[in-house]
Amino acid sequence: MLRGLSGCLAATLPMICAMEAADPSIGATHEPQTQSASTNQAGGTVHDFDFLVGRWAVQHRRLKGRLEHSSDWETFVGTCETRLILGGQANVDDNVLEFPGGAYRAVTMRVFDPSTKTWAIWWLDSRHPRDLEPPVVGGFRNGVGTLFADDRFKGKPIKVRFIWSDITSTKARWQQAFSEDGGTTWETNWEMEFTRAAGS
Numbered sequence: 488m489l490r491g492l493s494g495c496l497a498a499t500l501p502m503i504c505a506m507e508a509a510d511p512s513i514g515a516t517h518e519p520q521t522q523s524a525s526t527n528q529a530g531g532t533v534h535d536f537d538f539l540v541g542r543w544a545v546q547h548r549r550l551k552g553r554l555e556h557s558s559d560w561e562t563f564v565g566t567c568e569t570r571l572i573l574g575g576q577a578n579v580d581d582n583v584l585e586f587p588g589g590a591y592r593a594v595t596m597r598v599f600d601p602s603t604k605t606w607a608i609w610w611l612d613s614r615h616p617r618d619l620e621p622p623v624v625g626g627f628r629n630g631v632g633t634l635f636a637d638d639r640f641k642g643k644p645i646k647v648r649f650i651w652s653d654i655t656s657t658k659a660r661w662q663q664a665f666s667e668d669g670g671t672t673w674e675t676n677w678e679m680e681f682t683r684a685a686g687s
Contacts, residue, residue: 531606531626533599536569536578538654541687543567547584550676554640554667563587567681573598608634608649623649630654635670646670657683 545565550557569580577598584591592613599606607622625634632651639645646666653660659681664673 530604530628531599531632532604533576533601535599535606535627535632536597537571537575538656538659539567539569539578539580539681540571541569542684543569543659543681543687544684545582546680546682548678548680550674553676554645554665554674561587565679566684576601606632606634621647623647625649627651640665640667643667648673 543566545567547563547565549561549563551559551561563585565582565584567580567582569578571578577596579597580595582593582595584593594611594613595608596611597606597608605624605626607624609619609622611619621636621638623634623636626632630652632649634649636647637644638647646669648664648666648670650662650664651659652662661679661681662675663677664675666673
C-alpha cells in the first residue's frame with residue numbers, strides 16, 4: 488500500500504500508465520519510526536515538483552510489518568521516470584519496483600490546485616489496476632513537502648503522511664508514514680532514495 492478519483496480521471500490513469508515509456512544508494516540518516524504529528528502544508532507553487540522530471544534510480548527501504556511495532560526492513564531497487572502534463576500543472580511518473588516478491592509497475596499522478604496552493608497525489612498499482620487510494624494533499628514549506636490523507640488499513644481508520652525532503656538537482660528523499668492515533672504519533676514504513684540517472 489503506497490499511497491478517489493471519479494469518472495474520466497479514473498479511466499485516464501491506466502491509459503497514462505500504459506503510454507508512459509519505461510526506460511542506488513542509501514546514505515541518509517533515517518528518522519525514528521514514531522514522530523510527532525505536523526500540520527498540513529500550503530503555500531506551494533506549480534513548480535514544486537519540477538525537480539522530479541527525468542529518470543531516476545530508486546533505492547527502497549520498506550518495513551515488512553506495518554503498525555505492528557516491527558523493526559524488520561527489506562530493501563530493493565527500482566526506477567522512476569517523470570514528465571509534466573496539463574501544461575505543467577501536473578506530472579505523472581512511471582515506476583518499476585523490483586520487489587522481493589516479484590517486480591511490478593506503478594504510476595503516480597500529482598496535480599496542483601492554484602486556488603488552494605496545494606498538491607493532490609494519487610498512486611495506482613499495476614497489480615490492482617482498479618484500486619485508487621484516497622489522494623494525499625498538502626504542499627511545500629522551506630523546501631520540504633508534507634502531504635496527508637485519511638485512509639483505512641486492515642479495516643481500521645488511519646492517517647497517511649508523505650514527506651519529500653533533501654531535494655537537490657541530483658537527489659531526493661521520500662517517506663511514507665501511518666498514524667493510528669489521529670496523527671499524534673507516526674510510524675515510517677517506506678523510504679525511497681532517488682538518484683538522478685546519468686544523462687537525465
